[in-house]
Amino acid sequence: MTAHADTLAQTRQFAGGRRNIAGPSADTLRVWPLLILLIALFDLPLLFTLGLSLYGKNGFTLAHYAELLNTPAYLGVMASTLRVSLIATLVNALVGYPLAYWITGLDPRRRGIALACVLLPFWVSILVRTYAWIVVLGNGGLVNRLLQWGGVVDEPISFLYSEVGVTIGMTNVLLPFLVLPLYATMMRIDGRLTQAASSLGASSWTVFWRVFFPLTVPTLAASSLLVFMLSLGFYVTPAILGGGKVAMAGNLLDSLINQIPRWEMAAALAAVLLVITLAIYFAYARLGRWSRA
Amino acid sequence: MREQRLVLAVIGVTALAFLMMPIVIVVPMSFSSAQALTFPPPGLSWRWYDSLFGDPDWMEAVWTSLGIAAISASSALVLGGLAAYGLDRGLQRWRSLAEANFMAPLIVPGVITAVALYFVFAWTGLLGTYLGLVIAHTILAVPLIIIMIGASLRSLDVRIEQVAWSLGASWSQAIGRVVLPTLAPSIVAAWIFAFVTSFDEIIVTSFVAGAQTTVPKKMYEDLILEITPTITAVATLLIGTTVVALGLVHLLLKRGQLPSVQTGPAAGSTHSTQ
Incomplete structure (x- = not known):
C-alpha cells in the first residue's frame, strides 16, 4: 500500500515537471466533503446525545x-x-x-x-x-x-x-x-x-x-x-x-x-x-x- | 464415522431450512386466495397484488422509497467514491482515523444512530422531512460504499493511471477516461447495494421519518396494527427485488473480476440487521 503510494508520488513529481497536475494534497482534499458530512451529521449528533445525557437543570449532572x-x-x-x-x-x-x-x-x-x-x-x-x-x-x-x-x-x-x-x-x-x-x-x-x-x-x-x-x-x-x-x-x-x-x-x-x-x-x-x-x-x-x- | 456425517448433514439441512423458512413461507402466501394468513394457501389468486397496487398509500410509499433510495445511494456514491480515492491515493496522516469514522455508521447500532439523528433533526427542523431521510440514508450507505470502492481501487493497477498522467492527462481526464470506465462494474454494484440498503432501512427511518412514509415504514406500522395478507405481496416484491439486485451485483463483479469484494458479512457489512 505505502509502496504504491510512493510510486504514485514519484510519477506525479515526474509528470509535474512538465504539466501542473494535482498533488497529494488534492487527493487529501477529496476526503473532506464526506468527512465534513459525517462529522456534522453523525459524530456531532452522537456527542450531542452524550451531552444531553449529562445535562440537567443546573448544568452538568450524573443524575440521569x-x-x-x-x-x-x-x-x-x-x-x-x-x-x-x-x-x-x-x-x-x-x-x-x-x-x-x-x-x-x-x-x-x-x-x-x-x-x-x-x-x-x-x-x-x-x-x-x-x-x-x-x-x-x-x-x-x-x-x-x-x-x-x-x-x-x-x-x-x-x-x-x-x-x-x-x-x-x-x-x-x-x-x-x-x-x-x-x-x-x-x-x-x-x-x-x-x-x-x-x-x-x-x-x-x-x-x-x-x-x-x-x-x-x-x-x-x-x-x-x-x-x-x-x-x-x-x-x-x-x-x-x-x-x-x-x-x-x-x-x-x-x-x-x-x-x-x-x-x-x-x-x-x-x-x-x-x-x-x-x-x-x-x-x-x-x-x-x-x-x- | 458414517453416523457422525449423517448427524452433521441433518443439522446442516435443518439449519438451511431454518434460514430459508421466511422466504419459502412468504412467497406462496402472497398468492393465497384466503382472507386470513394460513399456510399452505387454500387457493391461488392475485388479489393481494391487486389490493397493493390499488392502494394509493402503498403507491405513495413506493415512490418515496424509490426516490430516497436513488438520491441517497447517488450522493453516498459521489462523496464516498471521492473519499475512497482520497484515502487510497492521498491521505497519509489521520488516515486510519478517517477510515474508522467512515466505518462508524456500520458499527454503531441503528437505534443509537436513530436516537442521535432524532435529537439533532428535531433541533434543526429536519425531523419528518424528505431531506432528513435522504441525509440519514446517505450516512448509513457510506461504509458500504467505502468498503466496495476501496476494495476495487486497491485491486486497480496504479500504473494504468500513471500511464495516463505520463501521456499528459489531467486528473479529471485520468479519472473520467481511465479509472471510472475500469471500475464501472464495481461502482454500479456499490450503488445497487447502497440503494437496497436504503430501500430496506427501517430503524432510523421509523425514528426520523415523521409523516413521511417509506415501504418498510408502512409495512412495519401495518404489522404492529393488524396483519393483512397485502404485506405478503409487498414482502414477495421485496424478496424479488433483492434477488434481482444480488444477481446483477454478482454479474457485475464477475465482469469486473474483483476477487477481494465479497457480498456478505465477511466484507464487514451489517446490512439491515436489528
Missing part, C-alpha cells in the same frame, strides 16, 4: 445515569437485553458451527447452493424475515398445527410475544454473520494438518477436537462477539415478535422518545449502549487480528 441504574424498570430491560442477546448468540454458535462445517465438506456445486441459502436471507429485508415468523409460530401457525396434528400438544404453544419467539427471530437474522466468517476460516485450514494427525493414528474425533476445532476458535470467538454486539441493538424483531411484552434496549429507547418523552433518559441509555457496543467492537477487532495472525 443514577436514575437508569436505580429504576427497576430500566434495569429489567437491560437484564432482558443481555439475556436474550446471550441466548441468541449461544444458539447461533451451536447451530452455525456445524452448518459451516457441513458446508465445507460438500462438493462445489452443493456448496454453492448452500452458500446461496445463507447469503440470500442475509440480503432480504429484516421486516420480511421477521414477519414470516408470525405466520410460522402463531397460535394457528404452521408449527402449532403440526404439533397438534401429531398429538404432541393439545393447546397451541404461544411462541409469539415471548422471549422464545424473539430469540428464534433474532437467531434467524444473525446466523449468516456467524456462518460466513467461520466457513471462510474452515476453508483456509490446511488439509494436510488433519491428514497428518490421522496418519499418526488419531481417531476422527480426536482429529476434530485436537486439530481442527482449535484452529477455528479465534474466528468462532470473534464472530460470536459480533453477533452478540448486533443482538444488543436489536429493535425491529423484539418489537414485532415480542408484541410489547419483550422489551429490549432498542424498544425502551423508542418509548422514551416517542411515547413518554424523556429525552435525557433516552440519551443516557443510548450512551451506555454505545459504550458497551464499542468495547465489544474493539475486542472483536483484536480477536480478528489474532485469528488472521
Whole structure:
C-alpha cells in the first residue's frame, strides 16, 4: 500500500515537471466533503446525545445515569437485553458451527447452493424475515398445527410475544454473520494438518477436537462477539415478535422518545449502549487480528 | 464415522431450512386466495397484488422509497467514491482515523444512530422531512460504499493511471477516461447495494421519518396494527427485488473480476440487521 503510494508520488513529481497536475494534497482534499458530512451529521449528533445525557437543570449532572441504574424498570430491560442477546448468540454458535462445517465438506456445486441459502436471507429485508415468523409460530401457525396434528400438544404453544419467539427471530437474522466468517476460516485450514494427525493414528474425533476445532476458535470467538454486539441493538424483531411484552434496549429507547418523552433518559441509555457496543467492537477487532495472525 | 456425517448433514439441512423458512413461507402466501394468513394457501389468486397496487398509500410509499433510495445511494456514491480515492491515493496522516469514522455508521447500532439523528433533526427542523431521510440514508450507505470502492481501487493497477498522467492527462481526464470506465462494474454494484440498503432501512427511518412514509415504514406500522395478507405481496416484491439486485451485483463483479469484494458479512457489512 505505502509502496504504491510512493510510486504514485514519484510519477506525479515526474509528470509535474512538465504539466501542473494535482498533488497529494488534492487527493487529501477529496476526503473532506464526506468527512465534513459525517462529522456534522453523525459524530456531532452522537456527542450531542452524550451531552444531553449529562445535562440537567443546573448544568452538568450524573443524575440521569443514577436514575437508569436505580429504576427497576430500566434495569429489567437491560437484564432482558443481555439475556436474550446471550441466548441468541449461544444458539447461533451451536447451530452455525456445524452448518459451516457441513458446508465445507460438500462438493462445489452443493456448496454453492448452500452458500446461496445463507447469503440470500442475509440480503432480504429484516421486516420480511421477521414477519414470516408470525405466520410460522402463531397460535394457528404452521408449527402449532403440526404439533397438534401429531398429538404432541393439545393447546397451541404461544411462541409469539415471548422471549422464545424473539430469540428464534433474532437467531434467524444473525446466523449468516456467524456462518460466513467461520466457513471462510474452515476453508483456509490446511488439509494436510488433519491428514497428518490421522496418519499418526488419531481417531476422527480426536482429529476434530485436537486439530481442527482449535484452529477455528479465534474466528468462532470473534464472530460470536459480533453477533452478540448486533443482538444488543436489536429493535425491529423484539418489537414485532415480542408484541410489547419483550422489551429490549432498542424498544425502551423508542418509548422514551416517542411515547413518554424523556429525552435525557433516552440519551443516557443510548450512551451506555454505545459504550458497551464499542468495547465489544474493539475486542472483536483484536480477536480478528489474532485469528488472521 | 458414517453416523457422525449423517448427524452433521441433518443439522446442516435443518439449519438451511431454518434460514430459508421466511422466504419459502412468504412467497406462496402472497398468492393465497384466503382472507386470513394460513399456510399452505387454500387457493391461488392475485388479489393481494391487486389490493397493493390499488392502494394509493402503498403507491405513495413506493415512490418515496424509490426516490430516497436513488438520491441517497447517488450522493453516498459521489462523496464516498471521492473519499475512497482520497484515502487510497492521498491521505497519509489521520488516515486510519478517517477510515474508522467512515466505518462508524456500520458499527454503531441503528437505534443509537436513530436516537442521535432524532435529537439533532428535531433541533434543526429536519425531523419528518424528505431531506432528513435522504441525509440519514446517505450516512448509513457510506461504509458500504467505502468498503466496495476501496476494495476495487486497491485491486486497480496504479500504473494504468500513471500511464495516463505520463501521456499528459489531467486528473479529471485520468479519472473520467481511465479509472471510472475500469471500475464501472464495481461502482454500479456499490450503488445497487447502497440503494437496497436504503430501500430496506427501517430503524432510523421509523425514528426520523415523521409523516413521511417509506415501504418498510408502512409495512412495519401495518404489522404492529393488524396483519393483512397485502404485506405478503409487498414482502414477495421485496424478496424479488433483492434477488434481482444480488444477481446483477454478482454479474457485475464477475465482469469486473474483483476477487477481494465479497457480498456478505465477511466484507464487514451489517446490512439491515436489528
